[in-house]
Amino acid sequence: MNQIHFTINGLPCVCEAGASILQAAKLNDIEIPNLCNDESVRVYGACGLCAVEVLDDGRGKPVPKLLRACSAKVMEGYVIRFDTERVNRSRKIALELLMSDHTGDCRGPCQLNCPAGTDCQGYVKKIAGGDFRGAVGIIKEKIPLPASIGRVCPHPCEQNCRRGLVEQPLSIAFLKAHAADRDLAGETYRPEPAAETGKTVAVVGGGPAGLTAAYYLRLKGHSVTVYDAAAKMGGMLRYGIPAYRLPKDVLDREIAEIARLGVSMKNNVRIGKDITLEQLRQESDAVILAAGAWSSMQMRVPGEDLDGVTGGIQFLHDISSGEGEIPDLTGKKVAVCGGGNTAMDACRTAIRCGAETVYVIYRRTRSEMPAEEIEIEESAEEGVTYKFLTNPAEIVGENGRVKQIRLQIMELGEPDASGRRSPVPVAGAFETLDVDLVIMAIGQKPDTAGLDGVTLTKKGTVAADTATFLTNLPDVYAVGDLTNRGASIAIEAIGEAGRCAAVVDSALRGEMKPYSAPYYSQKTVTAEDLAGREKQPRCQMPVRPAAERAKDFAPVNLGLSDETAVQEAKRCLECGCHDYAECKLIRYAQQQEIHPERLRGVKHTPGQERRLVCIERDNGKCILCGLCVRICDEVAKQGILGLVGRGFPTAVKPEFQDPAAVAICRSCKKCALACPTGALKIIED
Amino acid sequence: MSIRLAVGQGSCGIAAGAQKVANALRPLLAGSEVQLGTVGCIGMCWLEPIVDLYENDTLKARLVRVQPNHAEAIAEAAKSGDLSGIAELVIQPEDSAFLEQQTRIALRNCGIIDPESLESAKAAGAYSALGKILSTGMTPEDVIEVIKVSGLAGRGGAGFPTWFKWNAARQSAGDEKYLICNADEGDPGAFMDRAVIESDPHTLIEGMLIGAYAIGAKEAIVYVRAEYPLAIRRLENAICDAREAGYIGKNIMETDFSCEFRIKAGAGAFVCGEETALIESLEGQRGMPRLKPPFPAQSGYWNKPSNINNVETFANVAWIISNGGEAFAAMGTEDSKGTKVFALTGKIRRGGLVEIPMGMTLRQVIFEIGGGIRDGGTFKAVQMGGPSGGCIPASLLDTVIDYKKLAATGAIMGSGGMVVMDDSTCMVSMAKFFLDFTAKESCGKCVHCRIGTKRLQEILTRITEGEGQEGDIELMEELCNAVRDGALCGLGQTAPNPVLSTLRYFRDEFEAHIRDKRCPAHTCTALLHVSIDAEKCRGCTACARNCPVYAISGAVKEPHEINADACIHCGRCKAVCKFGAVIVE
């Protein structure tokens, strides 16, 4: 036996003479990227991804050309690299070229629009199969609080759901809540933390962001402590979201699941008062700031400092915490200023506190309201009075207490840069309402007292790097409402915290890997493309009658039945590629930063055509590696598939689209199994 | 005294009307002593049809641009010996100089012998080199040594030493070997291989037989383009004659050497000029290149050792054997030996086939032999090497013709296409033309070529249509380098050359298209602005009547106007205006 010695990417390797570089690498447990190679068929050399550079041919000279590892033989003394700048450049362009002619959705539009990147299609599919625990397993890869988030999330996923082009989007958020409820009620999904790393992390803030960071870092084996100023964990989920939307026991149980992993939770600890940031930094290997945004913004109108004027968050917090008494608003008139979800929570809470009249003061019209449609609808049912196109001009007091609110009448002007028509005052037009309580729900900002030495943005939020989540301090990270753009929805904070946890984990292991958004192939689908789909209406969440629910803080929603949930889940169009997990193309594409859009041009026409017995082929996803053709020919010995045409328009086709081809196919499925992308799909009938 | 009229009947000559001339002469000469013969192409294509008048096999007069209505006068002159009646047809001395400045080896018999007659070829020395080898006991190794001494390199483009390939095939184990002639002349702008086959097929056959003897092949195959029907016919005919005469088949010239001959017609795929794709095609497959190694010399046609050379390479072989390797090597430069045939075309005054010793300058070929630019234009660039080559600008006209020196300019020797361009040629659309070609001819196997050339072509199209963007030049350069590095075969690896070389020398033209939305050569129609000079316009209405999109308006005898939004820049108004009033810019 003639053994030869060589190196690949600096690693010493050995194999028998005569092997190709690709084979030699494999024998030494090194994977050189490749798409068109398969050991069962002859070497082809089409994809060019396996290009390697030989820096030394064993005789002290470099090989001038890049070599295709699949065909070039390895030689004694070769110094092979496939991580040089030249190779990376070549592979990058090859991937960009391939992707520029690859039409498909790696992941569904639901997942791509989820700020946390939750695999909605994946868990919906589990639910469709009645596997709620399996569904929770998938959800918890991104969201550790699915029962809570499923109830409160404004679900950007549903916004992009393609079912919306057929009739209505899937009820993805409620499906998530349902699966999580069923999971909590039964044999709960409980992942085990990895082996202890001995590293410690302090998380400041026990809201959705802090808990998420804690959960994923604990799963990685780090020792995590969460500090929160409030009496209980949960942050905005507990103190900002009213119980009629998210019952506290649901939140408690989900937090208990996190604690169960061994996350230490310390309440009533305020940073800067009970403990300093410096102390935390000394005690821990990393600190994550996730303290949220708890101060209501001011409107800067006269009378804002009167008694009876409060912030939306303050109002909700006082009620939820039981710190302030639940105010008895019986017979009182309340004005809520703002059009977002906090305004909705505030107005509906005021109703539940017995207020006689609750106004929502909003300067645009209903269609411009950022709050969720269902919230507007349900609040109106519960008796909220909307004052559209009005803006507080002055809060009029009497003896230091609110008496009236004077409203400027507005009208819609020209659209602004964001496309929204901006409101402009109608000169001289005012309206005055008698009110006892004014709630300002126009936004929140963080309270950064106690975060000594941390650099802030101009907005007063903590400045954190978008890729590393690091603040100006080398071991202090920050995520969520506290940072950069300021307050947003919970799932944004959860997404950021999850990505941050991965960065922190990598840093704790010695090599920080900053976050970079992975590349996904996406395609455009219009209503016409889906015109043939059968219409199946969206499930309706049963709710308590308005008259009844307006009187208490018990849940509005009654929950879905298992049958309804399964039915609803089956509406999923499964837009994301079936082969994502196995797809070699996307795996390589995500290993480096690529920009196929700069090479955009004509593409092969996508389309699913069921061509052969058990194989469905999507021309848009085919990368012409020829593996299916060669396997059908050389391995299956059928020769049903062939390359037709030449150059760019070349396509793989069964012979003449002839029924005879169907007769020849033995359904060995070898072609589909070998396909490096999702172009061939096995249909299970 | 024998008098003979020889009508040049290569494809070009026939296209120019040579056959009609011959048909007109035939009845007029019937019964006279004057013989009427056919010869191939002398390479003076701009003078076709050409009739040569021979007296005792000596050229007495060369008559050019002959038309059937000249037949009577020619016949009369041939019979009487008095040429005064056809004086106007006799070639001008400066046109004769075209041939006099050449050194013809590969083309030595072209336009002189009758391509359909073995006797005519033998009279010019055909098969004497083969005879010399077989009768003097030269071994295959001896033959390879002579070729090595000659320095002959592959004339198809790559310029690889011929002896080396022959030796590699010779050294390969096995007694079933193949000798293949690549006559799939696909470079647009090159036609020397066609001319050799049409004009002197026995020289090719003899060269191939010598090659077959050298490597030990018992079968020789000519892979020839289907677009060359006349070449195929004459070659078939020649193979037939040679077989009958004992030059092909078993025991050639009564020796132990045996070799069969076969023609295989290509079916239209430029990539089949690449040797492994050619082999796939010969085997009846899609012409998609194979990975190298193994090289054909080890494993080629039917996985047997095979040697592939192009027509011009083989056309030099017999001469080298007869005259010695040293004689061939005495011509040319340090790096490139012997002669090279060029197809001189485009905006050239005297276009045709030129065979010159290596080492001449481009200026000599284009201006001294070719007579410079026709129609009073100005030289802008010469394209060499077709879709694998590049454009050489005026500043480099003194470049010496030699493999290395040409490669240094970004062009290549290639198979010898020399397309001359004047200032009316847009270099961006030239680059686009070549990428259109390679994208269309890409076999589609490897990613870099299949998608890369397509994207390059799309970017170039965008630029010529006025949709170029800032950054396009840099993107093309990046893409070009990647395609050159990553493509599987020669077609893809060299496809970026036309873009890179035009970018190198004519970058300002690209920038004018992209930034100023202007085509300096006024050829990219989307970038043209057509207007009428009111001072010059007489209101004749010719432009308005001829405008295909009714974009021109104006009263009779009043200056007309062009509606710029409707105008499609076709230029017809400019063509019909008698007063030069239409301005295209």
Place this chain on the structure above:
Amino acid sequence: MQCECTKQKSDLSLLEPVLAEYAAVPGSLITILQHAQEIYGYLPTDVLYRIAECTGNSPARVLGVATFYTQFRFQPVGKYLIMLCDGTACHVNGSARIAAAVQEYLHVENGGTTEDGLFSFSIVACLGCCSLSPVMMINGDTYGSLTPEQVLEILKDIQAKEAAE
């Protein structure tokens, strides 16, 4: 569903001599296809099937080979096949103007056939008559140094000849 291809009915007996000569010779597929096209003027699908059957190639391979080469056609062509050269020299010397003249006069696209079935028009790679550029070939006859006016004369001559027959 029955697709168009299997409905085609060509006289396959015409092909038999070709198959008899070449079917057993390895590597002859392209040669057989060339002969078949000479016989039928194009390559009908049932002919391709027959060739596959007799040469031991799968129909997919036969179609793959046939579609790779530009010489092969899958639609009947007109009586006169006009091949206009778009090689470099022809391109530089204005083949685009010739193409426009042919297309306008015959109302035919590149790759198309006139309604009367008389002409097919195809822009092809270099015909190798670069010195006479621009060049076209009609049924094997080459015409060089063309101008749009000359092209129209040539086409009109053919039309007149056909009308006379």
